[in-house]
Amino acid sequence: MDTIRTSRTTIPALGFGTWQLEGQVAYDGVRTALDVGYRHIDTAQIYRNEEEVGRAIADSDLDRDAVFVTTKIWRDAATPKDVERTAQESLERLGLDHVDLLLIHWPADEIAPLEATVEALDRLRERELTRAIGVSNYPAARFARALEVAPVATNQVEHHPYLAVDAISEVAAANDAFVTAYSPIAQGKVLDDATIAGIAEAHGVSPVQVTVRWHLQRGVSAIPRSSKPERIAANGDVFGFELSDDEVAAITELGRGERLIDPPFMSDWDAA
Ligand SMILES: NC(=O)c1ccc[n+]([C@@H]2O[C@H](COP(=O)([O-])OP(=O)(O)OC[C@H]3O[C@@H](n4cnc5c(N)ncnc54)[C@H](OP(=O)(O)O)[C@@H]3O)[C@@H](O)[C@H]2O)c1
Numbered sequence: 001m002d003t004i005r006t007s008r009t010t011i012p013a014l015g016f017g018t019w020q021l022e023g024q025v026a027y028d029g030v031r032t033a034l035d036v037g038y039r040h041i042d043t044a045q046i047y048r049n050e051e052e053v054g055r056a057i058a059d060s061d062l063d064r065d066a067v068f069v070t071t072k073i074w075r076d077a078a079t080p081k082d083v084e085r086t087a088q089e090s091l092e093r094l095g096l097d098h099v100d101l102l103l104i105h106w107p108a109d110e111i112a113p114l115e116a117t118v119e120a121l122d123r124l125r126e127r128e129l130t131r132a133i134g135v136s137n138y139p140a141a142r143f144a145r146a147l148e149v150a151p152v153a154t155n156q157v158e159h160h161p162y163l164a165v166d167a168i169s170e171v172a173a174a175n176d177a178f179v180t181a182y183s184p185i186a187q188g189k190v191l192d193d194a195t196i197a198g199i200a201e202a203h204g205v206s207p208v209q210v211t212v213r214w215h216l217q218r219g220v221s222a223i224p225r226s227s228k229p230e231r232i233a234a235n236g237d238v239f240g241f242e243l244s245d246d247e248v249a250a251i252t253e254l255g256r257g258e259r260l261i262d263p264p265f266m267s268d269w270d271a272a
Pocket residue numbers: 016017018019020042043105136137156157181182183184185186187188191208223224225226227228231234235261
């Protein structure tokens with residue numbers, strides 16, 4: 001449960017998200033996350049914090065191999081040439097010779113055919129600039145197409161108690177891949193949920209901890225973000241209790257198709 005193992009990667013299921021953390025806040029957040037035990041850090045070119053993330057990892061006492069680093073190529077750079085160029089730039093900013101997982105951040109069919117983008121990612125994997133590759137925000141049908149092209153390890157998508165991703169999970173399960181949940185605590189909305197609060201109270205933990213644990217027990221990787229050291233620590237402290245099957249099911253039943261991130265260039269989300 002704390003580690004997801006497939007033929008394509010071995011990844012700590014709990015990661016630290018860094019969207020909207022910039023400058024010193026990003027650096028301090030990653031340092032704190034590593035100090036309190038996170039071993040998986042999620043960044044992206046568009047977050048403009050790869051430099052701080054890389055420095056925080058370098059300044060920690062951890063070996064490079066002890067930290068799983070994911071970055072994402074922005075959709076504007078979906079052509080094979082730009083995938084390669086911007087991946088190199090990311091590595092330079094991160095100060096690393098490889099990342100553990102390299103994702104294409106959003107589908108970008110009007111910029112390059114999906115197959116060409118995924119093939120370009122896979123060439124970087126073959127050159128060991130990344131250990132594994134993946135996609136992000138790919139609806140199930142596109143995810144399946146990507147999997148026909150290359151050994152895609154994961155699809156990082158919005159997923160929380162209010163947004164199920166069953167079609168994507170089915171494609172992942174059938175292809176030795178897994179789902180990574182972004183906005184895993186619905187950007188804080190789970191704090192106001194009576195069902196989750198009741199389960200949290202029964203275990204003497206917080207609603208955020210219950211929600212992170214719910215993801216992990218279902219074989220999903222979760223990458224919660226916080227800018228606050230005490231929350232970073234608490235959000236990752238999820239290995240000392242266990243949800244019952246009924247509790248997991250009760251949270252799963254909260255799904256109501258509520259999508260928090262829906263940019264105008266996306267039009268073919270799966271029904272949820
Ligand atoms: N692939 C993509 O397109 C994509 C899109 C979105 C996100 N992501 C990734 O997923 C990560 C997580 O998603 P997210 O940042 O959208 O949302 P999230 O992790 O679901 O929620 C973050 C929000 O919750 C608050 N929060 C965190 N812990 C809390 C706690 N214990 N109590 C109260 N509030 C708390 C944070 O505020 P404070 O900072 O004030 O604690 C922040 O506003 C991102 O950082 C990024 O790495 C990827």
